[in-house]
Amino acid sequence: MRRLASASSLPPPAEAAALRFGPSNPLPPRALSLTASARPWRPRYLCSSSSSAAAAAAVEEARQGRKQLGATAQLCEYLLANVREHPVLRELREETAAMRGSQMQVSPAQAQLLAMLTQILGAVRCIEVGVYTGYSSLAVALALPESGCLVACERDERCLEVAKKYYQRAGVAHKVDVKHALAADTLKSLIDNGEANSYDFAFVDADKRMYEKYYELLLKLVRIGGLIVIDNVLWYGRVADPLVNDLKTISIRNFNKKLLEDNRVNISMVPIGDGMTICRKLVDT
Numbered sequence: 001m002r003r004l005a006s007a008s009s010l011p012p013p014a015e016a017a018a019l020r021f022g023p024s025n026p027l028p029p030r031a032l033s034l035t036a037s038a039r040p041w042r043p044r045y046l047c048s049s050s051s052s053a054a055a056a057a058a059v060e061e062a063r064q065g066r067k068q069l070g071a072t073a074q075l076c077e078y079l080l081a082n083v084r085e086h087p088v089l090r091e092l093r094e095e096t097a098a099m100r101g102s103q104m105q106v107s108p109a110q111a112q113l114l115a116m117l118t119q120i121l122g123a124v125r126c127i128e129v130g131v132y133t134g135y136s137s138l139a140v141a142l143a144l145p146e147s148g149c150l151v152a153c154e155r156d157e158r159c160l161e162v163a164k165k166y167y168q169r170a171g172v173a174h175k176v177d178v179k180h181a182l183a184a185d186t187l188k189s190l191i192d193n194g195e196a197n198s199y200d201f202a203f204v205d206a207d208k209r210m211y212e213k214y215y216e217l218l219l220k221l222v223r224i225g226g227l228i229v230i231d232n233v234l235w236y237g238r239v240a241d242p243l244v245n246d247l248k249t250i251s252i253r254n255f256n257k258k259l260l261e262d263n264r265v266n267i268s269m270v271p272i273g274d275g276m277t278i279c280r281k282l283v284d285t
């Protein structure tokens with residue numbers, strides 16, 4: 001059964017236009033914003049081509065590596081075909097696809113963006129909060145110079161075993177400092193160790209209800225001009241639907257609002273994958 005959004009759940013026109021952009025509607029989002037009021041907004045999750053797709057279907061699509069909010073399967077395939085993916089990253093993605101939770105992995109396009117951001121920054125010291133089987137951390141580690149270091153925070157030992165195997169296989173294990181613990185504890189211990197203001201780049205992709213905590217700790221650890229990138233800020237489209245009010249959705253929605261109002265950083269919310277916000281630290285904290 002098709003579900004159309006009620007009038008109260010309509011997103012702003014520009015957002016609606018961006019969500020409809022795809023092969024079935026080849027106009028760019030900007031052009032679409034002119035016609036946005038002409039058609040009812042239909043909620044769309046990751047690659048789903050059906051307006052009635054629920055978040056569960058989006059999760060399944062993401063598990064299959066077709067993870068791009070608002071895009072059709074066809075556009076996802078095109079996007080994937082235009083990503084330069086290191087062969088070991090590809091192997092890791094294929095192994096992870098069969099594992100529980102594989103929809104949690106960032107998309108190849110997201111990983112490529114993370115790698116490029118670290119290179120633009122000239123990053124040497126990085127942190128990742130939420131490693132899973134290592135896809136995003138491996139992409140960052142591959143982009144770092146030989147002297148680079150990535151502190152990789154993860155609480156699940158079995159996931160870390162997979163990640164470490166692929167760090168070895170890609171020849172970057174010497175750049176990754178794996179911390180098997182609760183991420184907030186690891187971040188606090190880095191601060192206690194005198195490492196405040198010494199990191200160039202951080203990527204946050206763990207427990208959604210802890211985002212604010214991770215962000216505040218990372219703001220201490222990252223230097224002025226450094227980046228904190230937050231994943232899943234669009235949360236399969238749920239954040240834009242006022243009828244969805246589970247704890248994780250509310251938490252991400254509140255966190256997005258906090259970032260919008262936080263003068264300590266510049267921000268850019270990028271609708272890649274499940275949405276990533278790039279924060280650039282502006283002041284001493």
Ligand SMILES: C[S@@+](CC[C@H](N)C(=O)[O-])C[C@H]1O[C@@H](n2cnc3c(N)ncnc32)[C@H](O)[C@@H]1O
Pocket residue numbers: 104105106129130131132133134135136137153154155156159181182183184205206207210
């Ligand atoms: C979304 S997945 C990370 C995906 C990964 N960035 C990638 O692209 O492959 C989130 C991970 O965070 C871990 N995690 C959740 N809460 C955590 C915590 N409090 N401390 C450390 N790790 C945590 C989970 O075990 C899970 O592996």
